[in-house]
Amino acid sequence: xxxxxxxxxxxxxxxxxxxxxxxxxxxxxxTGLLDAVKxxxxxxxxxxxxxxxxxRDVSGLRRTPSSASLQPQLTTLEALARTIxxxxxxxxLMRMWLRAANPELGDEVxxxxxxxxxxxxxxxxxxxxxxxxxx
Numbered sequence: 001x002x003x004x005x006x007x008x009x010x011x012x013x014x015x016x017x018x019x020x021x022x023x024x025x026x027x028x029x030x031t032g033l034l035d036a037v038k039x040x041x042x043x044x045x046x047x048x049x050x051x052x053x054x055x056r057d058v059s060g061l062r063r064t065p066s067s068a069s070l071q072p073q074l075t076t077l078e079a080l081a082r083t084i085x086x087x088x089x090x091x092x093l094m095r096m097w098l099r100a101a102n103p104e105l106g107d108e109v110x111x112x113x114x115x116x117x118x119x120x121x122x123x124x125x126x127x128x129x130x131x132x133x134x135x
Contacts, residue, residue: 021082023039023042023078023081023082025038025042026038026039026042026078026081028065028066031066033066033068033071034066034070034071034074034075034078035065035066036050036051036054036056036061036065036066036067036070036074037050037061037062037065038065039074039077039078039081042081042091043077043081043094043095043098043114044095044098044099045111045114047061047062049111049115050077052115053073053077053114053115053116053117053119054070054073054074054117055117056070073119076119076120076123077114077119079123080114080119080122080123080126081094083123083126083127084097084098084126087126087129097110098110098111098114099111104125105125110122
């Protein structure tokens with residue numbers, strides 16, 4: 001079994017701690033956990049839409065938006081937002097991209113995939129785009 005220090009990261013080892021992978025406005029400042037309602041706002045989604053994407057009840061989501069059980073799915077959505085924003089340059093363009101028909105997706109609207117619970121697949125495609133495979 002490898003330890004954390006032995007795991008390959010693909011980058012030169014560094015003792016520097018970075019927050020580059022975080023979107024602070026999507027997190028609960030008291031706990032550091034992702035907040036579904038805040039993340040929805042960042043993605044340009046309503047609370048009802050993010051509840052649909054997460055296959056959760058809207059009232060429960062509003063009651064406990066930073067629930068530990070939501071964190072894996074929210075992490076995927078945060079990664080998707082971060083990747084698209086990195087590629088396009090601004091959160092505003094990321095939100096527009098999510099809501100516009102995309103010829104690379106057969107003229108489907110990317111948000112459709114998110115709402116259907118396929119954010120991880122969409123994230124995989126956008127990551128391929130950053131590697132020049134999918135644009």
